[in-house]
Amino acid sequence: MNGAPLLQLISLALLWLQLLLQGQLQPLVALALPGLLALRLRRSTLQRPLLLALTLGSLVLWALGASLGDRTALLQSACNLLWLLCGLKLLEARSHNEQRRCSLLLLLSVGLAGVAGQQLAASLLQGLCALLALASLLALEGGPRPLGQVLRRSGVLVAVALPVLLAAFVLLPRLEPLWSLQLGNSGRSGLSDRLAPGELASLVSDNSLAARISFAADQPPPAAERYWRVLVHQRFDGNSWSAARTEPPRLQLPGPPPSAPVQQRWMVEPSGLRQRPWGGSGMPMTPSLQPSVLGTISGAAPLQERSLYTLQRDPMAEVWRRLPPDAADLQLPPAANPRLLRLGQQWQQQGASAEAKVLLARQWFLQQGFRYTLEPGSLGPIDPLDRFLFETRAGFCEHFAASFSALMRAAGVPARVVVGYQGGAWQQPAGGSPYLELRNSDAHAWSEVYLAGRGWVRVDPTAWVVPERIRRSLADSLSEADRQRLSPEPPSWVRAAVNQWQGLDYRWQLWVMGFDRQRQRELLGESRWQGLIAISVMAAALALGLLPLLRQQEPGDPMRRRLNRLLRRLEARGYPLQSGETLTSYCERVGRCQSELAGPLQTLALHYTTWRFAPAGQERDQQRALSSSLKVLLGLTSRVRGRKPTA
């Protein structure tokens, strides 16, 4: 097998690999595609009835799999069908036209794979697949050529098309989505709208990426200020905290002016939650994201794919902090956790202010000898917070946040539990903008209490017990036994390489995958001439790309053109080519007058003649020699001053 079919085969094989690594392939397609590729590789010519039976069989099996599987993944099933059909088409295509359509089908398959896999590695593999599909088209039209030459030509073609592509990508006005199309895996962050003791502790072993944040001044906030809120739990049933059943009302804010400075840029991995992480300040530029009265921001639908949003500086966005509490912020089951209730009521009876009650609580927590651990053990279904506060005294952040908030409510201070992320690793990739990296292991829970005159204030009881958790990292705050439960740290060089790669990936996501209508407006502003500008720039880019190709169309081969250039240059210096003079005699004549050129000119005459009469198969070597001697002479003649020849 050679040429186009081989290139198509390699392209589909790479696509299969990429989809397999992304987990996008259904079992049938994952197994069928390599089989089809192997059949094609063996040049098996299946009879038409057999091919038809194979196609029908595959379709029936696919339909069966699609109907038994998750109905919400119907679109993904349709993509799988296209990938399967692509393999079948590859097996069937024999004629020139069929093979061309197969290349087009491959490109469509690559495009659909691009919806699901947007990471840099996936995009690179998809780009390679597309390049091979394009090369197969060139191989079909360009006749028998070595594969390397075909690949080089397709690379040149893509390079020439690249300026037009970039102009169109950046400048062409973007359309808003007409409908929703989701192919990505529905991610899960581990955070949920219910917080039971022990839930977050199980997340620390999940080292997967949660979000990346870049800051306007390329400087992260201090470690003690890195609290990124996602969910607010207002309801407490005596056992666990949970979010309100109804969506909290959104704040109706006018929004900052478009010229307001950008504060943060967030890139969030799929979490399956409607709420998006943020620092509690700044106004989202995406209209569908609005802060709620609880200080959360949420989108219209659960986050099923990587999302990018920008926060603008806007003091109005922190208005949620000053909203007064309601009855729900003091709600507490009267029968659950009696000892906790008694302690809270005791603080209330002391008649202190809310601030003083927080200080009393802090003192109490510090005195009781609490232990921070990933394995606090089961607290049981009855009065779990009592068991934690007065018996085990060992817990993770959610134990501290949940029990402190309950204690505050018992003491008559409005309180709630906030779940999100704390900390993050500051990454500074070489040559790129630094960013803060949040992982699922950074998940954290803290409390918020309402203080008269100050509004909702963050209180983190975990920080009282283990200040290292906030100041440094989770690993530094754990005992040696607990540290074993964390994901093992890779060697430093691996970590550095991974960080660099993730930095590249981040930039790819930020500047290419995340370049949407909003980013386009940020970059270009609002212009009614944008379409015209886009077309003009595209035309200019096209002309720029075509220029070298047009020069190739000039009469004469490239070597002859270069020789003509040299002759013109020598003529300008007083050595015109005389009528009937051969190149050899001309070179000798000029060499006699210009001694420094004598050697190179003699070599040129020899190489030119040898190249012109080179036997088949040796032209390339001779051309290389001629090219280098022309280069030398063109370099020398640019420096040699004109000197009239002696008579």
Added chain:
Amino acid sequence: MGFAERLPKALQRRLSRREAVLQLGLRNLYIVPSSFGGLWLLGGGVLYLVGINGRSNGPVLLSLLMLALLLLNLFLTHLNLQGLELRALQGHTSCADEPAAVPLLLISSSHRAGLKLRWLTPHGSLQQQLLLHLPPGHTPISVAWQPSQRGRQRPGRLLIHSTAPMGLFRCWGYWEPPIDLTIAPARTPGPVQELRRAEHTQAGAVLSGGAGSDHFDELRPLRPEEGLQRVAWKTVARGQGWYGKRFEAEQAAGLWLSPASHVEPELAYEHLCRRLWSGLTAGESLGLLLPDGTAIAPGSGPKHLERCLQALATLPR
């Protein structure tokens, strides 16, 4: 013939160039998207919609790359033909039962891939297509043209087209080279009138050459059965070996062929053409005596065959 059939033919006539040398350029090349180009555009549009609605720039980038390549191919496909020079060359006589190889010279300054050349016939018979990947320089080629009858004929309109480099556009030009091809009758087996020298002289034809002359025309290695009277003694005396003399009269002593009288004339010419072709290619010495009075003395070799075929081709109907 309906309007739909007449229109393309009228256009072809209008667009054809009749120069002896044709250089393809902006004024004589035409370009439209191919059907695959249409599919390509549709596929790109689908990918763009998928990308926009899937909030993914991967498919958007791919669709824009497809658009950029489409725009680029408009020029590349045109450039693949632009600047190519075509010249007509002199061809050999061929028979009506086989495609005539029409010789052309293509002059190109650069590599040109996927050039397709085909003659267009007014009667719509399918002509063989030639696919070329042209190197720079002068390239002689021959494009097959299937004649429908004997005589001096022009092959008509040559279509030169290309879809390279990616098949997205179809660029083409027409050329009517002023080439007159000589087409001999088709070679059909059948009866032929064969005449010996005596019969032929009786028929009143004029023969040249002096039979029995002492002036031989050529020497060839002596064969044992030729006898001593044919030995070229002078060459033997000079020690140059044994050679036999060959006389002109002897050469003219081959078989004369004439169309069978009881067969319809055109068919008789086809039989004659077949006999002539097979005989001369087998090394026989054959002459030709035609109804219009043309007589070609018996002879052999490719030049003689060419002369005979030309005579057959140009016979009045």
